[in-house]
Amino acid sequence: MDWFRPISRHIIHPLYVRREGRNPYRYLRDLDRSQFFSPDQIAAIQLERLRTIVRHAYDHTEYYRKVMDQYGLNPDSLTSLDHIRTFPILTKDDIRNNPDSLISNLHTKERMIYKRTGGSTSVPLKLWVDQMAYTFKEAATLRHNSWAGYHQGDKMAALWGNTDKPRSLREKLFGLLLARVVFLDTLKMDAPYMRAFIQQVRDFRPTVLMGHAHSIYYFARFVEEEGVRDLGFSGIISTAEILYDYERAKIEQVFGNILFDRYGCEELSIIASECEAHDGLHVCAEGLYVEVLDADDQYPGKLVITDLWNHGMPFIRYEIGDMATIKTDACSCGRGLPRLGRVLGRTADVLYTPEGKAISGISILDTFTIHVPGFKQVQVIQDLIDHLTFHVVRDDATFTDESESIFGRRVAEFFGPRMRYDIRYLDKIPQTERGKYRFSICNIPQPKG
Numbered sequence: 001m002d003w004f005r006p007i008s009r010h011i012i013h014p015l016y017v018r019r020e021g022r023n024p025y026r027y028l029r030d031l032d033r034s035q036f037f038s039p040d041q042i043a044a045i046q047l048e049r050l051r052t053i054v055r056h057a058y059d060h061t062e063y064y065r066k067v068m069d070q071y072g073l074n075p076d077s078l079t080s081l082d083h084i085r086t087f088p089i090l091t092k093d094d095i096r097n098n099p100d101s102l103i104s105n106l107h108t109k110e111r112m113i114y115k116r117t118g119g120s121t122s123v124p125l126k127l128w129v130d131q132m133a134y135t136f137k138e139a140a141t142l143r144h145n146s147w148a149g150y151h152q153g154d155k156m157a158a159l160w161g162n163t164d165k166p167r168s169l170r171e172k173l174f175g176l177l178l179a180r181v182v183f184l185d186t187l188k189m190d191a192p193y194m195r196a197f198i199q200q201v202r203d204f205r206p207t208v209l210m211g212h213a214h215s216i217y218y219f220a221r222f223v224e225e226e227g228v229r230d231l232g233f234s235g236i237i238s239t240a241e242i243l244y245d246y247e248r249a250k251i252e253q254v255f256g257n258i259l260f261d262r263y264g265c266e267e268l269s270i271i272a273s274e275c276e277a278h279d280g281l282h283v284c285a286e287g288l289y290v291e292v293l294d295a296d297d298q299y300p301g302k303l304v305i306t307d308l309w310n311h312g313m314p315f316i317r318y319e320i321g322d323m324a325t326i327k328t329d330a331c332s333c334g335r336g337l338p339r340l341g342r343v344l345g346r347t348a349d350v351l352y353t354p355e356g357k358a359i360s361g362i363s364i365l366d367t368f369t370i371h372v373p374g375f376k377q378v379q380v381i382q383d384l385i386d387h388l389t390f391h392v393v394r395d396d397a398t399f400t401d402e403s404e405s406i407f408g409r410r411v412a413e414f415f416g417p418r419m420r421y422d423i424r425y426l427d428k429i430p431q432t433e434r435g436k437y438r439f440s441i442c443n444i445p446q447p448k449g
């Protein structure tokens with residue numbers, strides 16, 4: 001019996017957030033109800049909030065007043081959600097080039113929460129979230145955690161990068177009393193370290209495992225190889241990376257059908273996550289208006305997202321750089337929140353044939369690992385319009401003389417006969433500085449035409 005759980009959940013966490021001047025539980029009560037509203041009711045809430053944020057952005061930010069005047073847009077003209085499509089897209093460069101004119105004149109940076117995106121491939125974005133929006137986002141995260149069976153006060157095991165940076169005593173106490181987490185640093189996942197982590201999990205008995213998709217997959221494979229069967233998680237939350245089909249299959253084979261994929265980002269916090277029906281990802285629609293341009297349940301489209309809460313630095317039609325498919329049928333869980341199907345990752349990870357035709361890098365990688373014997377994992381990097389570098393983790397048990405020629409035929413099939421390539425065999429796919437993996441990397445500009 002976990003006697004500390006109710007104390008942490010009902011006393012320590014509420015006290016902590018109140019001391020910080022925030023109370024997410026106020027929003028959580030509403031969110032727990034509104035998730036079961038009908039799609040029409042939810043759309044009505046969104047329209048109301050969308051009109052408010054657009055009006056606010058026009059009245060209180062230099063950037064939006066200029067843009068809306070330039071486009072001849074009347075801030076009170078929004079009569080339907082679709083109408084927002086007449087507004088221009090907000091790009092990452094727009095944010096980089098207008099660091100101050102996007103901030104509302106009713107807010108100051110000092111009184112907001114500062115965020116910064118990871119910058120392994122581009123200049124990081126700096127952004128600010130106002131206190132009320134931040135609190136709402138905390139509440140949204142609590143709701144989506146609960147779908148995976150994780151409630152405040154429960155114990156968690158986390159697979160994360162960069163966990164051993166020096167932590168203050170206060171943070172350590174926070175970890176101990178509040179978050180109740182055991183961490184495994186994904187930047188050093190070798191066998192002795194993972195064995196020690198498994199022992200920690202056995203002693204601590206967390207209910208939920210959370211981490212980067214690929215690290216969970218890697219951990220699941222290790223758990224299987226070691227013959228470990230007693231970890232007893234009731235839910236696994238996969239986040240911060242694209243979850244591939246073969247990864248999901250392995251994780252579910254090892255731990256059972258308890259995997260909840262999640263999609264979010266630094267700029268907007270949680271965007272969408274899986275419910276217990278495991279059939280797509282429900283959007284946090286009370287907080288965000290998510291457009292998926294020209295998408296259906298087969299073909300992905302660009303994600304364009306409006307933050308309905310952050311008045312401090314409004315994000316209206318923000319092009320996040322990811323693509324997704326959508327699901328239009330009702331979910332069997334009864335929630336009225338709209339759903340994404342698959343999130344396909346960054347548009348920047350799209351690759352090109354020598355003729356300039358776009359190919360979703362990640363959707364072909366599954367094929368390489370499934371159909372080429374001895375290819376356990378593949379990372380593809382496009383460095384020229386007619387050249388690819390493949391990083392391959394070999395499985396020596398199944399690798400044959402044929403493997404490379406089978407692979408070569410597949411490459412020609414997808415990219416055409418003019419595509420040249422090299423294979424480099426590695427022990428492990430390299431990670432980004434934040435301990436994440438990118439499997440499809442395009443280092444060339446989008447070809448014209």
Ligand SMILES: [Zn+2]
Pocket residue numbers: 275276277282331332333334335
């Ligand atoms: Zn559902």
